[in-house]
Amino acid sequence: MRRFIMTRDINGYNGFGLPFSDNLVQLTLAADEAQQITVPKSNLAGYPNVLAVFSFEPGSMVWVALNDTAEAPTGAAVNTTSEGLPAARLIEFNAATETNTLSFITNDTSAEVGVAFYAVQ
Numbered sequence: 001m002r003r004f005i006m007t008r009d010i011n012g013y014n015g016f017g018l019p020f021s022d023n024l025v026q027l028t029l030a031a032d033e034a035q036q037i038t039v040p041k042s043n044l045a046g047y048p049n050v051l052a053v054f055s056f057e058p059g060s061m062v063w064v065a066l067n068d069t070a071e072a073p074t075g076a077a078v079n080t081t082s083e084g085l086p087a088a089r090l091i092e093f094n095a096a097t098e099t100n101t102l103s104f105i106t107n108d109t110s111a112e113v114g115v116a117f118y119a120v121q
Helices: none
Strands: 024-030 035-038 049-056 062-066 082-084 088-091 101-106 110-120
Touching: 024 035, 024 101, 062 088, 101 110
Parallel strands: none
Antiparallel strands: 024 110, 035 101, 049 088, 049 110, 062 082, 062 101
16 A cells, blocks of 8 residues: 655645555445445554545535444434545554455435545644
8 A cells, every 4th residue: 555645836735746555445325325435454564553544426416424324314413424526635554454345325326435545644
């Protein structure tokens, strides 16, 4: 797994130039059918956690949950563990969390999803 390092510009400012990840997942969701993936563990010493960077099909609405089944809204206000269209999220690994999963769901007819994983501290 590659380390998460942002490219700096000539003045030393963050230039948002991520390297291509060597750990990618892509999936196509069908309406109202949750899909789950296992988050890969980092193999880099000193970088035990993972940053998941998400990409979603333009115009689609995808809900994502960590270590739970994703739920799409049904109309009524409810507490949830699902988040709509997250850009990137830190996923921590420790002795208590040997395995982490991400769950995805959409109310749309279908939606394409990509996830790039990077090792972080």
